[in-house]
Every structure is written in structure tokens, then in C-alpha cells.
Amino acid sequence: MRTAAPNRPYGHPRWGRPRPAGASGGGTARPPPRGTPAYRVVMTRIPHETSGEPNPLHALTLDRLRRRTSMKWRTHPEDVLPVWVAEMDVPLAAPVVRAVTEAMELGDTGYPAGTAYAEALAAFADERWGWDGPAVERTAIVPDVMLGVVEMxxxxxxxxxxxxxxxxxxxxxxxxxxxxxxxxxxxPLGPDARLDLDVLEDTFRRVTAGRERAAYLLCSPHNPTGTVHTAEELSAVAALAERYGVRVVADEIHAPLVVGEARFVPYLSVPGGERGLSLMSASKGWNLAGLKAALALAGPEAAGDLARMPEEVGHGPSHVGVLAHTAALRDGTAWLDALLAGLDANRRLLAALLAEHLPDIRHRPGEATYLAWLDCRALGLGDDPADAFLRHGRVALTSGLPFGTGGTGHARLNLATSPEVLEEAVRRMAVAVERRPGR
Structure with missing residues (x-):
């Protein structure tokens, strides 16, 4: 069986902030019942106890953020406010900084080795999700989640x-x-932004009718909607996959970023998930996209598949990335809890801002991720509202068009930022609507 064995290299002033719904008691976005057409929901619960850590979303000024040289801050001119790509406006968790600093001081920049990353994930999964499934001997390090998806x-x-x-x-x-x-x-997802099991079964039936090999690439939690698939839904997926001989590969990169009463369920933990493959990482939860490292996990009946992955794939992850991700999972949970509380507050703030300033945007707050999926079709901005927001409001969101069916007229907003930046982003979006042609 495949194992990561030790000998393997492997700016604008703040403007009037509306009072969020339920602000006196705090809260989180509760998803409406399946099939409910309403997009705005009342939020009533804070998902995580305070950890003693300061809210990392409050730590950095816009001037300091603009000194960053990553994609988020260098793709657009300086007059554009970026709330698009999945990078968070946060300082790193202290345990991650220590791990990377110690590696630099030691010159510890060679090839990755050992099983510490897999062990840290296993401990995290047991503590956070009550899952003892990530057996170290059925894991392998890969460069990042999407390259791991390709290999799987x-x-x-x-x-x-x-x-x-x-x-x-x-x-x-x-x-x-x-x-x-x-x-x-x-x-496609159903109108409630959840898996449509009837559509999925029909699709599985069609793609396997000619006895082709087929795979299902599952996004869990789902990006861009923030949907957290339930144990019942995932068990139904596994049953369908078994019935039609479809292999499931699950991208579970957003797993640490679940709030409220929703509960992340690892695909490999459900009945029938034994033949599945999964990719996990600390990248999204701790803002480590620039420190490349992820883990491929195999269910008990897929261990032989993972064992066939070329050894050279394990050379791709950054050793420093492995150290950083390990430190995040092992020692960064207090920081994560502070982040989740801050994200929950931002979800409530965004809902209030949209309700007051852009009420024609339809938005169902997600149960996970720090991404908001906005239905802007009623604004009269055309198929690509993100383009209009950029041109007329100088605020960058992600276009919905590349997300496939269901993306037309939509945009994705990254709310992992300060309340001040979030307020300014919505202000600029409202300006873009006012300036739209024909207004």
C-alpha cells in the first residue's frame, strides 16, 4: 500500500454599516429546507466558541495588504478592490510562522519525507469530525489538491x-x-444548490452505458455555493457509484471551513465510500496556497489504486509546505476557530449589506468556505456581472461564467477580509449598478 515513507523524497472610509439580522444574539447562516425558494435567511447562532485568539480578519490594513505580491493583489490595478480569488486577508497562524522560520534558520529546504503531515491530518480529522479513517498507510503527499485530483x-x-x-x-x-x-x-446541482441525486443517477447511467470507465469528481464542501453535503447524500452518492461502477474522487480542500450546525462528512467515511479517493489540504483553512502540499487518501478498497501512483509525484510538494501544513493541522486549531467566528460575522454582515444596498441580488449564505455565490441576474448587468462590477465599480469579483451551467449572471465574492473591505466592496458594487448602461 502507498505510504509517505520516511525514505521517499517525496481604500475608502467606513460607510454606514447596517445592523445584521439577529445582531444582538450573533448567529450563523442557517440553510433553508431543501426546495425552499427563498434566498435570504435569518441567522441565529455563532458556530464556534471564542478560542482566545484575535480575529485574524481584523489584523491587516488595506495599505499593508497592498504590499503583497500574490495573484489577488497584482492581477488588477491599485484602484481596484480585490475580493475574488481564494486568498484570505489574514496574517499566518503563529505555529505556521514558527515552523517555516525554523526551517529557514536550519536550511531545511530539501525534499519532503516522513508521515507527520498524514498523522497531523488523522488527529485533526478525529478531533474535528470524529473520523478515524485517514490511515497513514493509505495516504501519499501530492503537490496540491488539483494536481492530486489529476493523478487520482x-x-x-x-x-x-x-x-x-x-x-x-x-x-x-x-x-x-x-x-x-x-x-x-x-x-448540475438542483435549484436548492444541493446535489440532485436523480440527475446524478441519470448521468451515471448514460456515461457507463457503453461500458466506459467513468469517474465522479465531487466537490465537498461545494465551491462556489458553500453547500455541505450530508451523510445521507454522500451515502446515496456512494450507492450510485457502486451500482454503475463509477469511481469517486473527492476534492475536500474546504473541509476545515464549516460553520454553524452543518457538519462536514468525509466521503471515505460513509458506507460505500471504501472505493473512493480523496484529496485534503490545510491550504484553504490556513491560507497556505503559496506553500504547496496536499494529501491523497484512499479508502480501504482503493489502496491498490493509490499504490500505483508514480513515486515521482511525491517529489512535487514543497518540503517547507509540508512543514507548514503539518503545523497548521497540529497546532493551529485555535487560530482556525477565531477565523471561523470572524467568517461567520462576515457572512451575517454581507447578508445585511446586500439586503440594504443591493436587494435584487439573490444570495443563500453558505455553510462552508469563505466564498459567497451571488445571483445577480435581476440587476440588469448581463451574463457577466463581475465584468460590470470591475468596469463601473472598480471592485473585482470572480465571474460566474467559468463555473459551467448555472454560472451565467452570477459572481463569486470572497468574504475572507475585514468588515471595512467588505463594506467598501458592496458600496462599489452598488455604484456599478447605478452606473450601468441605460440607467
């Missing part, structure tokens, strides 16, 4: 085989699958 799909599909995705979904799901010469087949 290579193990269970061949040239031209179908890969099912649930749009609207993270655009690289389409791009990477096509680049590796597999065929993307869409099984």
Missing part, C-alpha cells in the same frame, strides 16, 4: 473517459479534466 483521475480513468462534475463548480474541474484528455459531463 489518471489512476481510475483513461483517455477520453467521462468525468462527471456538478456545476456550477470550481472552474479548474473543467479545465484540468479537459487538459488531461478526459471528457467533462455535467450533472
Amino acid at each position: 483521475l489518471k489512476l481510475v480513468t483513461g483517455y477520453g473517459d467521462p468525468v462527471v462534475v456538478n456545476p456550477p463548480v470550481y472552474p479548474p474541474f473543467h479545465d484540468f479534466v479537459r487538459h488531461m484528455d478526459r471528457r467533462v459531463v455535467e450533472a
Whole structure:
């Protein structure tokens, strides 16, 4: 079985802030019942106890953030406020800083080795999700989650085989699958932004009718909607996959970022998930995208598949990245809890801001991620409202078009920032609506 063995290299002033609904008691976004058409919900609960850590979303000024040289802060001119790509406006957790600093002082910048990352994930999964499933001997380090997805799909599909995705979904799901010469087949989410199991079964039936090998690339929690799939839904997915011979590869990168009463359920933990493959990382939860490292996990019946992954794949992760991700999972949970409380407050703030200043935007607050999926079709901004927000409001959101079916007229907003930046972003969006052609 595959194991990460030790010998393997492997700016604007604040403007009037509306009082969020339920502000006196705090709260989190409660999803409406399945099939409920209303998009705005009352939020009533704070999801995590305060950890004693300061809210990392309050730590950095806009001037300091603009000194960063990453994609978020260098793609657009300085007069544009970026709330698009999945980078958080936070300082790093102190345990991560210590781990990286110690590595630099030691010159510890060689190839990764050992199983500390997998062990840290296993302990985190047991503590946070009550799951003892990440057996170290059924894990392998990979460069990052999407490159890990590619490697897993290579193990269970061949040239031209179908890969099912649930749009609207993270655009690289389409791009990477096509680049590796597999065929993307869409099984769209339902109108409630949840998995439509009837559509999924029909899709599985069609793609396997010619006895082709097929895979299902599951996004869990879902990006961009923030949907957290339930144990019942995932068990139904596993049953369908078994019935039609479809292999499931789960991207679970947003797993640490679940709030409120929702509970993250690892796909490999559900009945029937034994043949599944999963990719996990500390990247999104602790803002470590620039420190490349992720883990591939195999269910008990997929261990042989993971063992066939070329050893060279394990050379791709950054050793410093492995150290950083390990420190985050092992010692960074207090920081994570402070972040989750801050994100929950921002979810409530965004809902209030939109209700007051852009009431025609339809928005169902997500149960996970720090991304808000905005239905802007009633604004009269056309198929790509993000383009209008950028041109007329100088605020950058992510266009909904690359997310596939269901993305037209939508935009994705990154709310992992300070309340002041979030307020300014919505102000600029409102300005863009006022300036739209024909107004």
C-alpha cells in the first residue's frame, strides 16, 4: 500500500454599516429546507466558541495588504478592490510562522519525507469530525489538491473517459479534466444548490452505458455555493457509484471551513465510500496556497489504486509546505476557530449589506468556505456581472461564467477580509449598478 515513507523524497472610509439580522444574539447562516425558494435567511447562532485568539480578519490594513505580491493583489490595478480569488486577508497562524522560520534558520529546504503531515491530518480529522479513517498507510503527499485530483483521475480513468462534475463548480474541474484528455459531463446541482441525486443517477447511467470507465469528481464542501453535503447524500452518492461502477474522487480542500450546525462528512467515511479517493489540504483553512502540499487518501478498497501512483509525484510538494501544513493541522486549531467566528460575522454582515444596498441580488449564505455565490441576474448587468462590477465599480469579483451551467449572471465574492473591505466592496458594487448602461 502507498505510504509517505520516511525514505521517499517525496481604500475608502467606513460607510454606514447596517445592523445584521439577529445582531444582538450573533448567529450563523442557517440553510433553508431543501426546495425552499427563498434566498435570504435569518441567522441565529455563532458556530464556534471564542478560542482566545484575535480575529485574524481584523489584523491587516488595506495599505499593508497592498504590499503583497500574490495573484489577488497584482492581477488588477491599485484602484481596484480585490475580493475574488481564494486568498484570505489574514496574517499566518503563529505555529505556521514558527515552523517555516525554523526551517529557514536550519536550511531545511530539501525534499519532503516522513508521515507527520498524514498523522497531523488523522488527529485533526478525529478531533474535528470524529473520523478515524485517514490511515497513514493509505495516504501519499501530492503537490496540491488539483494536481492530486489529476493523478487520482489518471489512476481510475483513461483517455477520453467521462468525468462527471456538478456545476456550477470550481472552474479548474473543467479545465484540468479537459487538459488531461478526459471528457467533462455535467450533472448540475438542483435549484436548492444541493446535489440532485436523480440527475446524478441519470448521468451515471448514460456515461457507463457503453461500458466506459467513468469517474465522479465531487466537490465537498461545494465551491462556489458553500453547500455541505450530508451523510445521507454522500451515502446515496456512494450507492450510485457502486451500482454503475463509477469511481469517486473527492476534492475536500474546504473541509476545515464549516460553520454553524452543518457538519462536514468525509466521503471515505460513509458506507460505500471504501472505493473512493480523496484529496485534503490545510491550504484553504490556513491560507497556505503559496506553500504547496496536499494529501491523497484512499479508502480501504482503493489502496491498490493509490499504490500505483508514480513515486515521482511525491517529489512535487514543497518540503517547507509540508512543514507548514503539518503545523497548521497540529497546532493551529485555535487560530482556525477565531477565523471561523470572524467568517461567520462576515457572512451575517454581507447578508445585511446586500439586503440594504443591493436587494435584487439573490444570495443563500453558505455553510462552508469563505466564498459567497451571488445571483445577480435581476440587476440588469448581463451574463457577466463581475465584468460590470470591475468596469463601473472598480471592485473585482470572480465571474460566474467559468463555473459551467448555472454560472451565467452570477459572481463569486470572497468574504475572507475585514468588515471595512467588505463594506467598501458592496458600496462599489452598488455604484456599478447605478452606473450601468441605460440607467
